[in-house]
Amino acid sequence: MSHELADELAYLAEARRALAWMLAHARMRVSTGDQVAGDRYTAERLGRMLKSHAKELAEEPDSPLYFGRLRFGDGDDAGEHRNQSYYLGRRRVTDADGRALVIDWRAPVSARFYRATARDPRGVTGRRRFGWSTRHPVQLTGYEDERLDHGEELGTASRLLAAEIERPRVGPMRDIVATIQPDQDELVRADLDRSLCVQGGPGTGKTAVGLHRAAYLLYAHRRRLSRNGVLVVGPNPAFLHYIAAVLPALGEVDVRQRTLDTLLSQTPPTATDTADAARVKHDVRMAAILRRALYANLEPPTGEVLVPDGSYRLRVSVHALARELAAIEAEDVPYGVGRERLRARIVAMLQRQLEWHGETPTKRWLDRIGRGRPVTAVLDRMWPKIRPEELLTALLTDPTTAADGVLTADEQRAIRWPRPPRSFRSAKWTSADHVLLDEIAGLIEHPAGFRHIVVDEAQDLSPMQCRVLARRSEHGSLTVLGDLAQGTTPWAATTWPEQMAHLGRPDAVVEALTTGFRVPATVLNLANRLLPGTAPLTRSLRTDGALRIRHDDDLAGATVAAVHAALQHAGSIAVIATDARLATLSEALRAAGVEVNTADDDRHRVTALPATLAKGLEFDHVIAVEPDEIVRAEPRGLNRLYVVLTRAVTRLDVLHSRPLPALLTEPVREAPPRTGQPAGCS
Numbered sequence: 001m002s003h004e005l006a007d008e009l010a011y012l013a014e015a016r017r018a019l020a021w022m023l024a025h026a027r028m029r030v031s032t033g034d035q036v037a038g039d040r041y042t043a044e045r046l047g048r049m050l051k052s053h054a055k056e057l058a059e060e061p062d063s064p065l066y067f068g069r070l071r072f073g074d075g076d077d078a079g080e081h082r083n084q085s086y087y088l089g090r091r092r093v094t095d096a097d098g099r100a101l102v103i104d105w106r107a108p109v110s111a112r113f114y115r116a117t118a119r120d121p122r123g124v125t126g127r128r129r130f131g132w133s134t135r136h137p138v139q140l141t142g143y144e145d146e147r148l149d150h151g152e153e154l155g156t157a158s159r160l161l162a163a164e165i166e167r168p169r170v171g172p173m174r175d176i177v178a179t180i181q182p183d184q185d186e187l188v189r190a191d192l193d194r195s196l197c198v199q200g201g202p203g204t205g206k207t208a209v210g211l212h213r214a215a216y217l218l219y220a221h222r223r224r225l226s227r228n229g230v231l232v233v234g235p236n237p238a239f240l241h242y243i244a245a246v247l248p249a250l251g252e253v254d255v256r257q258r259t260l261d262t263l264l265s266q267t268p269p270t271a272t273d274t275a276d277a278a279r280v281k282h283d284v285r286m287a288a289i290l291r292r293a294l295y296a297n298l299e300p301p302t303g304e305v306l307v308p309d310g311s312y313r314l315r316v317s318v319h320a321l322a323r324e325l326a327a328i329e330a331e332d333v334p335y336g337v338g339r340e341r342l343r344a345r346i347v348a349m350l351q352r353q354l355e356w357h358g359e360t361p362t363k364r365w366l367d368r369i370g371r372g373r374p375v376t377a378v379l380d381r382m383w384p385k386i387r388p389e390e391l392l393t394a395l396l397t398d399p400t401t402a403a404d405g406v407l408t409a410d411e412q413r414a415i416r417w418p419r420p421p422r423s424f425r426s427a428k429w430t431s432a433d434h435v436l437l438d439e440i441a442g443l444i445e446h447p448a449g450f451r452h453i454v455v456d457e458a459q460d461l462s463p464m465q466c467r468v469l470a471r472r473s474e475h476g477s478l479t480v481l482g483d484l485a486q487g488t489t490p491w492a493a494t495t496w497p498e499q500m501a502h503l504g505r506p507d508a509v510v511e512a513l514t515t516g517f518r519v520p521a522t523v524l525n526l527a528n529r530l531l532p533g534t535a536p537l538t539r540s541l542r543t544d545g546a547l548r549i550r551h552d553d554d555l556a557g558a559t560v561a562a563v564h565a566a567l568q569h570a571g572s573i574a575v576i577a578t579d580a581r582l583a584t585l586s587e588a589l590r591a592a593g594v595e596v597n598t599a600d601d602d603r604h605r606v607t608a609l610p611a612t613l614a615k616g617l618e619f620d621h622v623i624a625v626e627p628d629e630i631v632r633a634e635p636r637g638l639n640r641l642y643v644v645l646t647r648a649v650t651r652l653d654v655l656h657s658r659p660l661p662a663l664l665t666e667p668v669r670e671a672p673p674r675t676g677q678p679a680g681c682s
């Protein structure tokens, strides 16, 4: 064993002792915590905090304590780090004297680990990456050095990076702290107030960047983001399940992760729209229609306000009421605020009259008059209280008035309920209706917002869905991740500036990620044929992939054979087909004795996945069945097939009985010359 490795092993032993001390110390604090705290509430909170800290630490010995080491030289550019050496890990580890043996990957100095280059070393003379065994208990297996002061730099040629991205995928998504790339790190550590839009082809690390950015922001702005500060929005529950472990592995358990549906309602939709109705309801023109429908409830006054008060009769004239109504409408405040403002102005006018009589109204008097019948009755007529469900029921029962001049007759017909419910209480709502209800609720009262929202697969959001998130980030910022080429909804975005405008950030700069960490070049080349000229420019780091295209009239038999062959290799396997075909394929697999994951049991290696739920996921081995059927199943079927094919990490089998979509078999046409920006980035 070399001296250096021996030194490293000695350091590791010391760091492990320090961690054991931290754990023992945390446990002791758990047991004494409630004696230290003054009252029961504080004791309970403190106890909970200490317990979770102790639990976190107890889990730590199973994972590598650190992944890298930085050494600084004695030059000016080293600054306060002159001649220092740091170990970087997922968490800070300190010994009994408070000396940091491992620093957090999010600490400011760690940025130099990810970004220093031989050309721009930033004071760093040496960078070391450690390799660890993947079996438990983890062992240090070696390291890889870059002497930046000698001009050495591995970049993406790093052996440890290659091993990491080629590691078989099993179970949920993993964190990438050990191998974050410089362009990814720039995005992860961007300022909290900066809204980002990240366009990148399949497997370029958009999801990984978004999640690491959330973890970074929570570290750098812990107090500002403490409660309900950060929200992550993903396309479907399967995707959220897949990414759920990343933030907790980075020590962050307080981030809400939601789909748009679950963000909007605790209860799932109880009805479905026709394709035409959904298209209209997701159109941004609905925002203007809903506003118009809501404000159509304002009525000019028809009589004065008369409040008998002891020997006085206080009055507000029709003219004064009309003047206040117009003034408040022009103030552009939420509808609910407008109503209360009108109430306050009426009361203020009554108050002035009382004062004119030489009386001084008390706060109780003001409250009584404000809530009393004469004022409330006028308010209910002029500025009535409205429930979102009531308004939407009226609109979908008869859209004519509100939609006149905005929607065509056909569009109005598409959203009109064929059989309106008796009351809004018995109405059944679709997923798009939940978006409209939220728009109305937002017009009435601003919703509670988040300081930062990470939105994944954002190309698929409709303008109305974008507005849901814009409303919740009005005083915060957004990280918007997506790929225009993977847009599969009827309303998928065609340009990012337009989508960012719907998200309330028209000026956000579009950043591009162009290195592919998942899809092998052979597979990417095949998938890119589906979208000539529009697939984003991605340079795959993976040269090891295998692609097999097979014609077989017995698709079920061919699928079973392909799964058996795939099971000879390590890693996860997905059979992806249209919903309609999948039932037959799953049955054939089970009949052949293959254990297939279900919604309640996902411990097996094989998943049968509908093409519509594949987005964002990845599998070592993908078996895509009958591409032509996937393309024909929906209007943006080519984009769907593009998503399906690009789920493969190592091997892709394409099985077909019908002819393949022509684009996959035609000779590749010369693409128009590319400018510096990826095609999807316009």
Ligand SMILES: Nc1ncnc2c1ncn2[C@@H]1O[C@H](COP(=O)(O)OP(=O)(O)OP(=O)(O)O)[C@@H](O)[C@H]1O
Residues within 6 Å of the ligand: 164, 165, 174, 175, 176, 179, 180, 181, 184, 200, 201, 202, 203, 204, 205, 206, 207, 208, 209, 483, 486, 517, 518, 615, 616, 617, 618, 646
């Ligand atoms: N710097 C990195 N080091 C190691 N692995 C990485 C790195 N960046 C990304 N990966 C891995 O590459 C894979 C793809 O990443 P991710 O899912 O974030 O890509 P994506 O751009 O969101 O893809 P898609 O658009 O297909 O959803 C993941 O397994 C991720 O862990």
